[in-house]
Amino acid sequence: MASAVSIRCFILGLLARQPMSGYDIKRFLKSLSWLIDSPSFGSLYPALHALLEGGLVTVEVIPRHDKPPRKIYSITETGGQVLREWMEQPVSSGISLKAFLMRLILASNFSHVGLLAHLRQRRVEVAAHQLALQQATEVMDEGTDLGERLAFDYVLAVATVELSWLDRTLDRLSQPPSPVEATQGNSATVTV
Amino acid sequence: MASAVSIRCFILGLLARQPMSGYDIKRFLKSLSWLIDSPSFGSLYPALHALLEGGLVTVEVIPRHDKPPRKIYSITETGGQVLREWMEQPVSSGISLKAFLMRLILASNFSHVGLLAHLRQRRVEVAAHQLALQQATEVMDEGTDLGERLAFDYVLAVATVELSWLDRTLDRLSQPPSPVEATQGNSATVTV
DNA sequence: TACCGCATGTAAACGGTTACATGATTAC
DNA sequence: GTAATCATGTAACCGTTTACATGCGGTA
The missing domain is CATH 1.10.287 (Helix Hairpins)
Known part of the structure; x- marks a missing residue:
């Protein structure tokens, strides 16, 4: 585990705040790059696909004239449950600052x-x-x-x-x- | 890059202080586990093999009666050069604490x-x-x-x-x- | 015209962990 | 006797980065 939490959980938490596209997430994470290094598209998009596969998020595809369609991801009921479980679990012992910050950023929404x-x-x-x-x-x-x-x-x-x-x-x-x-x-x- | 420096460089630096076996390195790194997380054997031994392959270290095999032989690794001339180059290069920009600490630990030997x-x-x-x-x-x-x-x-x-x-x-x-x-x-x- | 921002994705490589495999010696 | 320490290693897996691939629209 690179940071004990994997960006997947964090993405899920961000989608709990509001539905977003992969690009939106990237943009937001970039604004937090001074706290946690934002993932590359190469891990971001696959992560979203995995969440979708697991039924933790849904996607609304918004086609646009002659452009790749926007894909807005929203968290599902099950996704919310998983997120809550993750937030409540006793925090992997070990002292990774990044993992702490990720949870901290999400915590106020709980x-x-x-x-x-x-x-x-x-x-x-x-x-x-x-x-x-x-x-x-x-x-x-x-x-x-x-x-x-x-x-x-x-x-x-x-x-x-x-x-x-x-x-x-x-x-x-x-x-x-x-x-x-x-x-x-x-x-x-x-x-x- | 997990930490921009990879344990390989760090191991090389440790061998510059004194020749050691893989197990010795592991023991030492464990004593520093409060600063940087020490690598598992699963990455340590392959790393040593890679250094050996590249001619950056040599190994002295000390056979022991009915036990696996100890393998004492020593840094070579070329290894020293590579290490010096690594230590002198402008430090990967970015602010990884771990990478800094690794170099700091080695730096006083330079x-x-x-x-x-x-x-x-x-x-x-x-x-x-x-x-x-x-x-x-x-x-x-x-x-x-x-x-x-x-x-x-x-x-x-x-x-x-x-x-x-x-x-x-x-x-x-x-x-x-x-x-x-x-x-x-x-x-x-x-x-x- | 050339580059940057938008927007999506894939494939190969990398660096690492976990679990497995083996086996002797020492301390409780 | 059983657990920990010594001592080496391999193989499967995981998450991430890098580079590649595509293409539109705005701006300098």
């Missing part, structure tokens, strides 16, 4: 509690990761390779900031009211 | 200037990434999906801490002397 659960799940995993990194660095002696030490330190720094972001965000999202005086977010752009 | 160049290269890429993320978040209006906003904010927070880590580390490594009074590293474990 329940608020689901979103919180997802963030808490990530918190647990990052905390475990951080702990392991700390233990690994403690074992190091002066003989340890410089590159290795730097690499561990780097990843540890990232894990630490991830944790504090998660804590901050969980705080904000947990106490829903008071849109007044927002807590200063790291980028000052997220207002819940 | 020149000190090479290490610095590698960190600076990363700095450039992360800075560009951060800028793009900021621009993306600025475009967002209230209509923007909550999950998307959170995802961007999350990644932005990570990019920001990466940048400050890189700056801090470049500072420390650039002025080589004065091992006295170390700058407080984030984990307090990295003393250069």
Whole structure:
């Protein structure tokens, strides 16, 4: 598994928001290319065909004069069920950032509690990761390779900031009211 | 490309440090599993065979009584050249953390200037990434999906801490002397 | 006229995992 | 005795990328 989740699930989630053509999906994913690398057509179209085959989506073919017809895909009842199951399953352990982001992007379309659960799940995993990194660095002696030490330190720094972001965000999202005086977010752009 | 670099290059770099068997490599990589996921035997052994085939490594077969023989792989002259070329090439643009970490781990076995160049290269890429993320978040209006906003904010927070880590580390490594009074590293474990 | 965006798709290659296959040695 | 570690490898499978194939419409 390249990212434990495969784009198929993610595409399904996007179609749950609104029906789209393959090209639309590609365009949207491209706009998120700073978060997750968008799949090529070579995997996107086959993925849609597979979803269609499995009855998780339907397609409405809109023929156009002298052009290839547009194919608008919509999620089906069964597709919705599969998606819900996927979103609710305990999140493949392991700490792939991409898999987390995919679910995060979709999560707000589901329940608020689901979103919180997802963030808490990530918190647990990052905390475990951080702990392991700390233990690994403690074992190091002066003989340890410089590159290795730097690499561990780097990843540890990232894990630490991830944790504090998660804590901050969980705080904000947990106490829903008071849109007044927002807590200063790291980028000052997220207002819940 | 799964990670733009393929384990083959990385293995080659590890063999440049010291000759090892496939199993040795696996053991070492496992100890770094918190940084990069270590390959399975199913890709490790074929990778070694491929390197051997290409003349980038040699193997010394050490037969042992009634056991499978150990096979100690060593890097060759040509292998060293290929490795050097790989280390010096401008680093596949794109911002794969794994690819960066692999090179970082190997970099200290090369020149000190090479290490610095590698960190600076990363700095450039992360800075560009951060800028793009900021621009993306600025475009967002209230209509923007909550999950998307959170995802961007999350990644932005990570990019920001990466940048400050890189700056801090470049500072420390650039002025080589004065091992006295170390700058407080984030984990307090990295003393250069 | 030449290129870019729209819009769909296929085929070959690649890089990797999982599961399988074998078998000795050591530690509980 | 049974499980884990040492030690090597192969074969089937999976998901993805790259390159190929086609063709219209707008624009620089």
